[in-house]
Amino acid sequence: MLDDRKLEVLRAIVEDFVSTTEPVGSKALAERHCLGVSPATVRNDMAALEDEGYITHPHTSAGRVPTDKGYRLFVDQLSTVKPLSPAERRAIQSFLEGAVDLDDVVRRSVRLLAQLTRQVAVVQYPSLSRSAVRHLEIVHLAPSRLLLVLITDTGRVEQRLLELPVALSDDDVAVLRQVFGSRLHGSRLVDAPAALSDLPDAAPPAIRPVLTSVMTVVLETLVDQPEERIALAGTANLTRHVLDFPQTIRPVLEALEEQVVLLKLLGEVNDPTTVHVKIGEENKVEGLRSTSVVTMGYGPDGGAYGGLGVVGPTRMDYAGNMGQVRAVARYVGELLAGA
Amino acid sequence: MLDDRKLEVLRAIVEDFVSTTEPVGSKALAERHCLGVSPATVRNDMAALEDEGYITHPHTSAGRVPTDKGYRLFVDQLSTVKPLSPAERRAIQSFLEGAVDLDDVVRRSVRLLAQLTRQVAVVQYPSLSRSAVRHLEIVHLAPSRLLLVLITDTGRVEQRLLELPVALSDDDVAVLRQVFGSRLHGSRLVDAPAALSDLPDAAPPAIRPVLTSVMTVVLETLVDQPEERIALAGTANLTRHVLDFPQTIRPVLEALEEQVVLLKLLGEVNDPTTVHVKIGEENKVEGLRSTSVVTMGYGPDGGAYGGLGVVGPTRMDYAGNMGQVRAVARYVGELLAGA
DNA sequence: ACTGGCACTCCGCGCGCGAGAGTGCCAGGA
DNA sequence: TCCTGGCACTCTCGCGCGCGGAGTGCCAGT
Numbered sequence A, B: 001m002l003d004d005r006k007l008e009v010l011r012a013i014v015e016d017f018v019s020t021t022e023p024v025g026s027k028a029l030a031e032r033h034c035l036g037v038s039p040a041t042v043r044n045d046m047a048a049l050e051d052e053g054y055i056t057h058p059h060t061s062a063g064r065v066p067t068d069k070g071y072r073l074f075v076d077q078l079s080t081v082k083p084l085s086p087a088e089r090r091a092i093q094s095f096l097e098g099a100v101d102l103d104d105v106v107r108r109s110v111r112l113l114a115q116l117t118r119q120v121a122v123v124q125y126p127s128l129s130r131s132a133v134r135h136l137e138i139v140h141l142a143p144s145r146l147l148l149v150l151i152t153d154t155g156r157v158e159q160r161l162l163e164l165p166v167a168l169s170d171d172d173v174a175v176l177r178q179v180f181g182s183r184l185h186g187s188r189l190v191d192a193p194a195a196l197s198d199l200p201d202a203a204p205p206a207i208r209p210v211l212t213s214v215m216t217v218v219l220e221t222l223v224d225q226p227e228e229r230i231a232l233a234g235t236a237n238l239t240r241h242v243l244d245f246p247q248t249i250r251p252v253l254e255a256l257e258e259q260v261v262l263l264k265l266l267g268e269v270n271d272p273t274t275v276h277v278k279i280g281e282e283n284k285v286e287g288l289r290s291t292s293v294v295t296m297g298y299g300p301d302g303g304a305y306g307g308l309g310v311v312g313p314t315r316m317d318y319a320g321n322m323g324q325v326r327a328v329a330r331y332v333g334e335l336l337a338g339a
Numbered sequence C: 001a002c003t004g005g006c007a008c009t010c011c012g013c014g015c016g017c018g019a020g021a022g023t024g025c026c027a028g029g030a
Numbered sequence D: 001t002c003c004t005g006g007c008a009c010t011c012t013c014g015c016g017c018g019c020g021g022a023g024t025g026c027c028a029g030t
Helices: A004-020 A026-032 A039-051 A068-078 A086-096 A102-117 A170-184 A189-196 A205-224 A235-241 A245-257 A259-267 A318-338 B004-020 B026-032 B039-051 B068-078 B086-096 B102-117 B170-184 B189-196 B205-224 B235-241 B245-257 B259-267 B318-337
Strands: A120-124 A133-142 A145-152 A157-163 A230-233 A276-279 A291-298 A306-313 B120-124 B133-142 B145-152 B157-163 B230-233 B276-279 B291-298 B306-313
Touching: A004 A026, A004 A039, A004 A068, A026 A039, A068 A276, A068 A318, A086 A102, A086 A318, A102 A120, A102 A230, A102 A306, A102 A318, A120 A235, A120 A245, A120 A259, A133 A170, A133 B133, A133 B145, A145 A205, A145 B133, A145 B145, A157 A205, A157 B157, A170 A189, A170 A205, A189 A205, A230 A259, A235 A245, A235 A306, A235 B245, A245 A259, A245 B235, A259 A291, A259 A306, A291 A318, A306 A318, B004 B026, B004 B039, B004 B068, B026 B039, B068 B276, B068 B318, B086 B102, B086 B318, B102 B120, B102 B230, B102 B306, B102 B318, B120 B235, B120 B245, B120 B259, B133 B170, B145 B205, B157 B205, B170 B189, B170 B205, B189 B205, B230 B259, B235 B245, B235 B306, B245 B259, B259 B291, B259 B306, B291 B318, B306 B318
Parallel strands: none
Antiparallel strands: A120 A230, A120 A306, A133 A145, A145 A157, A276 A291, A291 A306, B120 B230, B120 B306, B133 B145, B145 B157, B276 B291, B291 B306
């Protein structure tokens, strides 16, 4: 149905349209890309591409514009992820190497990503549940109040205040500290329930009721309500690309303010080996139907710490942005693995 | 120079312009506000107001528009802060009463403020340095690594990893915990240097070098680099008001992404008794020259925990927004004082 | 000191027109 | 069969024009 030349024409249309923002016509196309055929032939191919739904006209006598389906084909088959320029590599290096702690890493990455891609950038903090416990501290604030401080292998520090149904002595807390510490150290939070399951049986009977009680609360707060955090940057870049203003930009800004939405965007991404692209209508989130989202997980294969990516107009430089997202994701992954 | 009627005319112009977004002419003005004089008289007054710089024309034959100076006069002398409607009161109540911890309070307040005012809302977390220490925990992670966990009276929990130039024993840490805990409990971080100043002399000689060393690092990380946090919401509201698009909105979005800028905006506000307004060119921040900022401190008189406010077009409902900002600030202040 | 009247200015809008870009289709050629 | 050049057609965009309307400034009158 679509021979090689037609695909080539589609690629040319996407590339031209992305770089010029203007519908591209057959003549200009035949000239700029040396296709070796006449504009008339290109027109025929265009008609075919349009029949198949890969491109459209804004109006009768305007050039062609790719549809979401067209971009999809382009991304899947016609483009290769663009490697970074040396300047970009240097930028990543110098931007991230000065980071002192996790917060700093995330903040710098998100700004870097926004700057590199000139899009809105989103970076998820390493997911608590997928990180491993480096240290778990239990602080005895009051008889029935504990402060849990969790430090993960990615350097994330999270604290929770616990109200217990029972009062504890300092000795109780010391035992708890020892027991939880040894059981959980090195294991991931998702595995915590399993790691703790036989605890009540193994513990000395005296503290058994206390232990189960605390355990319940701990599991609830750490595992069932894992707090996901997300950093955002570069919203000003929206004004760069979007054309017809208030209408297009508002729903996007609104969507980006919803934590839930961002989590949905990045939460699914747990594959740190490939870049994912959602184009226009493919997005489940209402407000982002006019945008494309490029995401990737970061961290070790098979168990990414979290995800990061960019949000921009469907008319974006996919090859470039995919390269940039991939590069930053890899770099952040290494940085955190080494931490 | 400006008699009462002229002031009345200015007020009418501001009110009409704010609500209609359109330059207001003498005829419409004389009709809508029962000034008891003819349009011609109003025109004379307008000419006077224009001479004084309170209003301008976009062009020869358009209505009048207030200048920054005009808004300033309006805010200072012509408007009274609008009390909230019952519906708004209820909204604040129901929005904030469910908050479980500080993070929740801040997140809810900022959204609430954005929703009430239909502007961009900004809420500063209770400033560390101005809060009092409720609990200071020192966790011994490794011989020369400590984790400091600070809980303030406003419920803010902050942690810092410390790398020390010396190695400590568990006993050392226990002493430190005891000493710092008793010295700092209840005092504000700004007073910490004073509270600790005589510490080396008072301490047993054996741990004196360790103590001073730790003290230096503690003071550095907690007092000299107090981490200020800020929450932002409602950026989508920018699209609601701003008229000429990419140009106006971009610098504002850019400015709002800079922590530093936001801190400058709120950092100076430590007065929880009055609402502050910065209008247009009065703003020191470049990107916000086209906007007005309404802020107020929250917390106890004389020692606010932090500031909050909204950013919007100079053409905003000052009376209303000032009322809303004040109400939320008071409510948040009470909420945290009671915590 | 206020008012009504009047001339003037300038914006915004609708209209028509022409240029230009791009298309679709067709008939002819490899 | 596939490609090409040619041609008529369509539609947008930019421009100039004229007009109505809103608003002003000024002046003379009360």
